[in-house]
Amino acid sequence: MFLTPCDAASRVAERSPRLVAPADILCGGIRTVSLAAQLACCAFVAGGVLLPSAVHAQSDVSLPAVTVTADTAGPEELPGTFAGNQVANGARLGALGNLDVMDAPFNVTSYTAELIKNQAARTIGDVLANDPGVRFTTSSGHAYENFRIRGFDVGQNDLAINGMYGLMPIGHTPVEMFERVEVLKGPSALFSGMSPSGAVGGMVNLVPKRADDEPLSRVSLDYQSDS
Structure with a gap:
Protein backbone atom coordinates (compact mmCIF):
# COMPACT_ATOMS: atom_id res chain seq x y z
CA MET A 1 0.00 0.00 0.00
CA PHE A 2 1.36 3.41 -0.97
CA LEU A 3 0.96 6.35 1.41
CA THR A 4 1.32 9.94 0.44
CA PRO A 5 3.34 12.20 2.77
CA CYS A 6 0.11 13.72 4.14
CA ASP A 7 -1.35 10.27 4.84
CA ALA A 8 1.84 9.32 6.64
CA ALA A 9 1.65 12.49 8.71
CA SER A 10 -1.97 11.75 9.61
CA ARG A 11 -1.12 8.25 10.83
CA VAL A 12 1.79 9.51 12.88
CA ALA A 13 -0.42 12.19 14.42
CA GLU A 14 -3.08 9.64 15.36
CA ARG A 15 -0.63 7.30 17.09
CA SER A 16 1.52 9.87 18.82
CA PRO A 17 0.18 12.19 21.53
CA ARG A 18 3.18 14.36 20.93
CA LEU A 19 1.75 15.67 17.67
CA VAL A 20 -1.22 17.82 18.58
CA ALA A 21 -1.76 19.25 15.13
CA PRO A 22 -3.56 16.98 12.66
CA ALA A 23 -2.19 16.32 9.24
CA ASP A 24 -4.85 18.57 7.74
CA ILE A 25 -3.25 21.53 9.50
CA LEU A 26 0.19 20.42 8.51
CA CYS A 27 -0.72 19.85 4.90
CA GLY A 28 -3.38 22.53 4.71
CA GLY A 29 -6.21 20.05 4.10
CA ILE A 30 -5.01 19.57 0.56
CA ARG A 31 -4.65 16.01 -0.64
CA THR A 32 -3.01 16.94 -3.90
CA VAL A 33 0.01 19.02 -3.07
CA SER A 34 3.11 20.13 -4.84
CA LEU A 35 6.38 18.27 -4.62
CA ALA A 36 7.81 20.98 -2.35
CA ALA A 37 4.91 20.58 0.08
CA GLN A 38 5.28 16.81 0.08
CA LEU A 39 8.97 17.10 0.83
CA ALA A 40 8.17 19.50 3.66
CA CYS A 41 5.73 16.98 5.17
CA CYS A 42 8.30 14.21 4.83
CA ALA A 43 10.90 16.33 6.58
CA PHE A 44 8.43 17.02 9.36
CA VAL A 45 7.60 13.35 9.87
CA ALA A 46 11.18 12.09 9.53
CA GLY A 47 12.66 14.76 11.76
CA GLY A 48 10.07 14.36 14.48
CA VAL A 49 9.50 18.09 14.77
CA LEU A 50 7.12 18.86 17.62
CA LEU A 51 4.72 21.74 17.55
CA PRO A 52 4.27 23.78 20.72
CA SER A 53 1.60 22.28 22.88
CA ALA A 54 0.34 22.32 26.42
CA VAL A 55 1.76 18.83 26.87
CA HIS A 56 5.31 20.11 26.43
CA ALA A 57 4.89 23.42 28.17
CA GLN A 58 7.25 23.44 31.15
CA SER A 59 6.18 24.91 34.44
CA ASP A 60 8.42 27.16 36.47
CA VAL A 61 10.91 25.28 38.63
CA SER A 62 12.51 26.82 41.70
CA LEU A 63 16.09 25.71 42.16
CA PRO A 64 17.49 25.27 45.66
CA ALA A 65 19.58 28.11 47.03
CA VAL A 66 23.32 27.83 46.46
CA THR A 67 25.75 29.28 48.99
CA VAL A 68 29.26 30.09 47.77
CA THR A 69 32.03 30.64 50.30
CA ALA A 70 35.71 31.40 49.82
CA ASP A 71 38.69 32.32 51.92
CA THR A 72 40.84 35.36 51.32
CA ALA A 73 43.91 34.37 49.35
CA GLY A 74 47.03 35.03 51.37
CA PRO A 75 50.53 35.69 50.07
CA GLU A 76 52.16 32.84 48.24
CA GLU A 77 54.46 30.87 50.47
CA LEU A 78 58.15 30.90 49.66
CA PRO A 79 59.98 27.66 48.87
CA GLY A 80 61.64 25.88 51.76
CA THR A 81 65.33 25.86 52.56
CA PHE A 82 68.15 23.36 52.73
CA ALA A 83 69.89 22.49 55.99
CA GLY A 84 71.26 25.63 57.61
CA ASN A 85 68.47 27.84 56.19
CA GLN A 86 70.94 29.88 54.14
Whole structure:
Protein backbone atom coordinates (compact mmCIF):
# COMPACT_ATOMS: atom_id res chain seq x y z
CA MET A 1 0.00 0.00 0.00
CA PHE A 2 1.36 3.41 -0.97
CA LEU A 3 0.96 6.35 1.41
CA THR A 4 1.32 9.94 0.44
CA PRO A 5 3.34 12.20 2.77
CA CYS A 6 0.11 13.72 4.14
CA ASP A 7 -1.35 10.27 4.84
CA ALA A 8 1.84 9.32 6.64
CA ALA A 9 1.65 12.49 8.71
CA SER A 10 -1.97 11.75 9.61
CA ARG A 11 -1.12 8.25 10.83
CA VAL A 12 1.79 9.51 12.88
CA ALA A 13 -0.42 12.19 14.42
CA GLU A 14 -3.08 9.64 15.36
CA ARG A 15 -0.63 7.30 17.09
CA SER A 16 1.52 9.87 18.82
CA PRO A 17 0.18 12.19 21.53
CA ARG A 18 3.18 14.36 20.93
CA LEU A 19 1.75 15.67 17.67
CA VAL A 20 -1.22 17.82 18.58
CA ALA A 21 -1.76 19.25 15.13
CA PRO A 22 -3.56 16.98 12.66
CA ALA A 23 -2.19 16.32 9.24
CA ASP A 24 -4.85 18.57 7.74
CA ILE A 25 -3.25 21.53 9.50
CA LEU A 26 0.19 20.42 8.51
CA CYS A 27 -0.72 19.85 4.90
CA GLY A 28 -3.38 22.53 4.71
CA GLY A 29 -6.21 20.05 4.10
CA ILE A 30 -5.01 19.57 0.56
CA ARG A 31 -4.65 16.01 -0.64
CA THR A 32 -3.01 16.94 -3.90
CA VAL A 33 0.01 19.02 -3.07
CA SER A 34 3.11 20.13 -4.84
CA LEU A 35 6.38 18.27 -4.62
CA ALA A 36 7.81 20.98 -2.35
CA ALA A 37 4.91 20.58 0.08
CA GLN A 38 5.28 16.81 0.08
CA LEU A 39 8.97 17.10 0.83
CA ALA A 40 8.17 19.50 3.66
CA CYS A 41 5.73 16.98 5.17
CA CYS A 42 8.30 14.21 4.83
CA ALA A 43 10.90 16.33 6.58
CA PHE A 44 8.43 17.02 9.36
CA VAL A 45 7.60 13.35 9.87
CA ALA A 46 11.18 12.09 9.53
CA GLY A 47 12.66 14.76 11.76
CA GLY A 48 10.07 14.36 14.48
CA VAL A 49 9.50 18.09 14.77
CA LEU A 50 7.12 18.86 17.62
CA LEU A 51 4.72 21.74 17.55
CA PRO A 52 4.27 23.78 20.72
CA SER A 53 1.60 22.28 22.88
CA ALA A 54 0.34 22.32 26.42
CA VAL A 55 1.76 18.83 26.87
CA HIS A 56 5.31 20.11 26.43
CA ALA A 57 4.89 23.42 28.17
CA GLN A 58 7.25 23.44 31.15
CA SER A 59 6.18 24.91 34.44
CA ASP A 60 8.42 27.16 36.47
CA VAL A 61 10.91 25.28 38.63
CA SER A 62 12.51 26.82 41.70
CA LEU A 63 16.09 25.71 42.16
CA PRO A 64 17.49 25.27 45.66
CA ALA A 65 19.58 28.11 47.03
CA VAL A 66 23.32 27.83 46.46
CA THR A 67 25.75 29.28 48.99
CA VAL A 68 29.26 30.09 47.77
CA THR A 69 32.03 30.64 50.30
CA ALA A 70 35.71 31.40 49.82
CA ASP A 71 38.69 32.32 51.92
CA THR A 72 40.84 35.36 51.32
CA ALA A 73 43.91 34.37 49.35
CA GLY A 74 47.03 35.03 51.37
CA PRO A 75 50.53 35.69 50.07
CA GLU A 76 52.16 32.84 48.24
CA GLU A 77 54.46 30.87 50.47
CA LEU A 78 58.15 30.90 49.66
CA PRO A 79 59.98 27.66 48.87
CA GLY A 80 61.64 25.88 51.76
CA THR A 81 65.33 25.86 52.56
CA PHE A 82 68.15 23.36 52.73
CA ALA A 83 69.89 22.49 55.99
CA GLY A 84 71.26 25.63 57.61
CA ASN A 85 68.47 27.84 56.19
CA GLN A 86 70.94 29.88 54.14
CA VAL A 87 70.03 28.63 50.65
CA ALA A 88 66.48 27.89 49.49
CA ASN A 89 65.56 24.69 47.70
CA GLY A 90 63.41 26.54 45.18
CA ALA A 91 62.75 29.88 43.54
CA ARG A 92 60.04 31.81 41.75
CA LEU A 93 60.29 31.33 38.00
CA GLY A 94 57.77 33.69 36.47
CA ALA A 95 54.75 31.87 35.01
CA LEU A 96 55.97 28.58 36.47
CA GLY A 97 55.59 29.91 40.01
CA ASN A 98 57.57 28.38 42.84
CA LEU A 99 59.73 25.61 41.44
CA ASP A 100 62.20 23.26 43.06
CA VAL A 101 65.80 23.78 41.97
CA MET A 102 65.91 20.15 40.85
CA ASP A 103 62.99 20.77 38.48
CA ALA A 104 64.12 24.18 37.19
CA PRO A 105 65.08 24.23 33.48
CA PHE A 106 68.29 26.16 34.25
CA ASN A 107 70.63 26.96 37.11
CA VAL A 108 69.11 28.98 39.94
CA THR A 109 70.38 29.77 43.44
CA SER A 110 68.24 31.49 46.06
CA TYR A 111 69.97 33.07 49.06
CA THR A 112 67.82 33.63 52.15
CA ALA A 113 67.50 36.36 54.76
CA GLU A 114 69.23 33.99 57.19
CA LEU A 115 72.40 34.15 55.11
CA ILE A 116 72.13 37.92 54.90
CA LYS A 117 71.87 38.14 58.69
CA ASN A 118 74.66 35.64 59.38
CA GLN A 119 77.09 37.36 57.04
CA ALA A 120 76.03 40.89 58.02
CA ALA A 121 75.60 41.66 54.33
CA ARG A 122 74.85 45.29 53.57
CA THR A 123 74.26 45.33 49.83
CA ILE A 124 73.25 42.96 47.05
CA GLY A 125 76.91 42.78 46.10
CA ASP A 126 77.78 41.27 49.48
CA VAL A 127 75.25 38.50 48.89
CA LEU A 128 76.28 37.80 45.30
CA ALA A 129 79.88 37.39 46.44
CA ASN A 130 78.81 33.92 47.61
CA ASP A 131 78.08 32.79 44.06
CA PRO A 132 81.05 31.37 42.11
CA GLY A 133 79.39 32.27 38.80
CA VAL A 134 79.27 35.99 39.58
CA ARG A 135 82.21 38.37 39.15
CA PHE A 136 82.21 42.08 39.95
CA THR A 137 83.40 44.65 37.42
CA THR A 138 83.43 47.55 39.90
CA SER A 139 85.39 47.97 43.10
CA SER A 140 83.82 48.02 46.55
CA GLY A 141 84.17 51.80 46.76
CA HIS A 142 82.51 52.45 43.40
CA ALA A 143 79.17 54.26 43.21
CA TYR A 144 77.62 51.34 41.31
CA GLU A 145 77.53 47.59 41.71
CA ASN A 146 78.00 46.10 38.27
CA PHE A 147 78.91 42.47 37.77
CA ARG A 148 79.06 39.62 35.30
CA ILE A 149 77.13 36.37 35.26
CA ARG A 150 78.80 33.62 33.25
CA GLY A 151 81.03 36.21 31.64
CA PHE A 152 78.23 38.51 30.44
CA ASP A 153 77.75 41.99 31.86
CA VAL A 154 74.76 42.56 34.14
CA GLY A 155 74.17 46.13 35.26
CA GLN A 156 72.46 47.67 38.25
CA ASN A 157 69.32 48.20 36.16
CA ASP A 158 69.06 44.45 35.58
CA LEU A 159 68.03 43.79 39.18
CA ALA A 160 64.34 42.92 39.45
CA ILE A 161 61.86 42.95 42.33
CA ASN A 162 59.38 40.10 42.03
CA GLY A 163 60.27 39.87 38.36
CA MET A 164 59.73 43.58 37.61
CA TYR A 165 62.55 45.79 36.39
CA GLY A 166 63.01 49.51 36.90
CA LEU A 167 62.21 49.54 40.63
CA MET A 168 65.73 49.47 42.03
CA PRO A 169 67.79 52.50 43.06
CA ILE A 170 70.88 53.36 41.07
CA GLY A 171 73.86 52.54 43.23
CA HIS A 172 74.41 50.19 46.12
CA THR A 173 71.18 48.37 46.98
CA PRO A 174 70.60 47.62 50.69
CA VAL A 175 69.32 44.16 51.53
CA GLU A 176 67.40 44.75 54.77
CA MET A 177 64.09 44.79 52.91
CA PHE A 178 64.57 41.53 51.00
CA GLU A 179 63.73 37.98 52.04
CA ARG A 180 65.41 36.23 49.11
CA VAL A 181 68.10 37.06 46.57
CA GLU A 182 67.62 34.75 43.59
CA VAL A 183 70.34 34.36 40.97
CA LEU A 184 69.13 32.87 37.68
CA LYS A 185 71.91 31.91 35.30
CA GLY A 186 71.31 31.74 31.58
CA PRO A 187 68.75 33.43 29.29
CA SER A 188 65.69 34.11 31.42
CA ALA A 189 63.51 36.33 29.20
CA LEU A 190 60.87 33.58 29.08
CA PHE A 191 60.28 33.93 32.82
CA SER A 192 61.06 37.58 33.58
CA GLY A 193 61.08 39.35 30.23
CA MET A 194 64.11 41.00 28.66
CA SER A 195 66.17 43.04 31.09
CA PRO A 196 66.73 46.76 30.36
CA SER A 197 70.27 46.15 29.11
CA GLY A 198 69.41 42.90 27.34
CA ALA A 199 71.71 40.84 29.56
CA VAL A 200 71.91 37.19 28.49
CA GLY A 201 74.13 35.86 31.26
CA GLY A 202 71.29 35.80 33.75
CA MET A 203 69.31 37.99 36.10
CA VAL A 204 68.95 38.71 39.80
CA ASN A 205 65.45 38.64 41.28
CA LEU A 206 64.81 40.13 44.72
CA VAL A 207 61.89 38.92 46.84
CA PRO A 208 60.79 41.59 49.35
CA LYS A 209 59.86 40.80 52.92
CA ARG A 210 56.23 40.78 54.02
CA ALA A 211 54.77 42.02 57.28
CA ASP A 212 53.90 39.28 59.74
CA ASP A 213 50.86 39.08 61.97
CA GLU A 214 52.92 40.15 64.97
CA PRO A 215 54.92 43.43 65.15
CA LEU A 216 58.67 42.97 64.83
CA SER A 217 61.48 45.24 65.98
CA ARG A 218 65.06 44.21 65.25
CA VAL A 219 68.36 45.95 65.93
CA SER A 220 71.80 44.80 64.80
CA LEU A 221 75.30 46.10 65.50
CA ASP A 222 78.48 45.86 63.46
CA TYR A 223 81.80 47.62 63.15
CA GLN A 224 84.41 48.44 60.54
CA SER A 225 88.14 48.79 60.63
CA ASP A 226 90.15 51.34 58.65
CA SER A 227 93.36 49.33 58.84
